[in-house]
Amino acid sequence: MAKPKYGIGVDFGGTYVKLALVRFTDRGLKIDGYSKFQTCDYNRDEVIEQLVIRIIKLKAESTYKGNEVKGVGIGMPGRVDFNKGVVCDLTNVPGWKNVPLKDILEKKIKIPVLIDNDANLMALAESKYGAAKGYQNCVCVTLGTGIGGGIILGGKVYRGGSFAAGEIGHMTINENGPLCACGNRGCAERYAGNRYILEEAIKRLRGGARSSLKDKIQGKYSNLTLEMVAAAARKKDAFSMILWQEIGAHVGVVLADVVNLLNPDIIVLGGGVANAGTLILDPIRKTIKERAFKVSRQNLRVGLSKFKHKAGIIGAAAIGVTGKENQ
Numbered sequence: 348m349a350k351p352k353y354g355i356g357v358d359f360g361g362t363y364v365k366l367a368l369v370r371f372t373d374r375g376l377k378i379d380g381y382s383k384f385q386t387c388d389y390n391r392d393e394v395i396e397q398l399v400i401r402i403i404k405l406k407a408e409s410t411y412k413g414n415e416v417k418g419v420g421i422g423m424p425g426r427v428d429f430n431k432g433v434v435c436d437l438t439n440v441p442g443w444k445n446v447p448l449k450d451i452l453e454k455k456i457k458i459p460v461l462i463d464n465d466a467n468l469m470a471l472a473e474s475k476y477g478a479a480k481g482y483q484n485c486v487c488v489t490l491g492t493g494i495g496g497g498i499i500l501g502g503k504v505y506r507g508g509s510f511a512a513g514e515i516g517h518m519t520i521n522e523n524g525p526l527c528a529c530g531n532r533g534c535a536e537r538y539a540g541n542r543y544i545l546e547e548a549i550k551r552l553r554g555g556a557r558s559s560l561k562d563k564i565q566g567k568y569s570n571l572t573l574e575m576v577a578a579a580a581r582k583k584d585a586f587s588m589i590l591w592q593e594i595g596a597h598v599g600v601v602l603a604d605v606v607n608l609l610n611p612d613i614i615v616l617g618g619g620v621a622n623a624g625t626l627i628l629d630p631i632r633k634t635i636k637e638r639a640f641k642v643s644r645q646n647l648r649v650g651l652s653k654f655k656h657k658a659g660i661i662g663a664a665a666i667g668v669t670g671k672e673n674q
């Protein structure tokens with residue numbers, strides 16, 4: 348067996364920044380060291396300082412085990428110039444406009460750093476080691492507060508001309524629909540994003556809809572969670588079952604377009620909303636079947652993420668190990 352390779356992955360989220368030392372071997376991968384801190388506890392320069400301290404500490408752990416870390420990969424929640432290693436802007440974290448993070452970190456930690464969009468790295472992790480392993484063309488969709496997308500074509504990440512590809516959540520499903528945070532109307536995210544699903548459920552419950560959820564929340568609508576809606580649907584609560592069918596159909600409409608456009612081999616779904624499992628998978632599959640060209644979808648697989656919330660950190664560590672040339 349070849350010697351294991353170590354990479355450090357950083358998953359930079361709006362709530363937490365998570366770091367992991369990941370060991371890659373012929374047989375697979377393993378997380379050997381882990382650390383995290385709250386993003387809002389620090390300003391931008393302090394976040395960078397925390398990254399330096401924690402990366403050096405994780406690097407020391409790999410040296411202790413007799414292996415050098417090959418590199419660091421960082422997944423950012425926004426647009427990144429992958430070639431230059433510059434963070435262009437982040438959607439939900441202020442203070443990160445045009446930051447040359449790769450250069451700043453490399454000067455301090457003396458190992459190669461690669462920076463990419465987090466959805467790209469999730470797609471990379473699933474395609475190299477996870478649910479899409481063995482497939483050349485894969486679209487990875489994260490269904491959470493927002494809806495993100497990472498695209499792998501011919502085994503490589505497709506980033507687009509200005510590193511903005513994969514905004515599946517902002518594809519229009521209703522041209523005159525409600526206003527989205529992006530400024531457009533009727534985006535998929537506006538119908539199937541975590542927050543909007545709950546808003547819609549609450550609106551219907553307040554409007555007099557019958558559901559077992561009413562007993563659960565006892566009039567406190569703010570207590571309603573997606574997990575509750577999923578649990579109720581599994582117990583055959585008609586209100587909740589219909590809601591999941593509608594959400595799945597909304598996502599399916601967009602994915603049918605994606606299938607017609609890219610003809611992927613596999614679509615992998617991750618993020619909190621995908622934890623609903625078959626409740627959302629079944630209507631997504633049904634809608635794609637109804638709407639996409641037969642030739643484009645007849646060999647298509649639609650499945651759930653293998654690495655779930657760890658996909659980003661694993662993909663980040665993976666580009667740290669393999670370097671830029673192989674991406």
Ligand SMILES: [Zn+2]
Pocket residue numbers: 516517527528529530531534536
């Ligand atoms: Zn939008």
